[in-house]
Amino acid sequence: MSYRIEKAKKLFNKIKILEEQLELNTEALSSVTAANGSQSSIDEFTTKSSRLERQLLKAQKKFEKYADDNLKISDLSEVYKSN
Secondary structure (H helix, E strand, C coil), X not given: CCHHHHHHHHHHHXXXXXXXXXXXXXXXXXXXXHCCCCHHHHHXXXXXXXXHHHHHHHHHHHHHHHHHHHCCHHHHHXXXXXX
């Protein structure tokens, strides 16, 4: 398998992990808010959400640029199929 496809898979997996972390953090934030948690806890989860969103956006842009520059359309199906 091509090293380019392997790198694209790693970048795509990073995106999936960040999406999962963001979803879990959002659920935790809503739980803390519903349970009338401390303001510091709410601030911590809010800050973490912002950070995860920035990381996700950066990873998505990096993947798109890498895929545009290094992969063929047929390679993308292999990248997406593995996940």
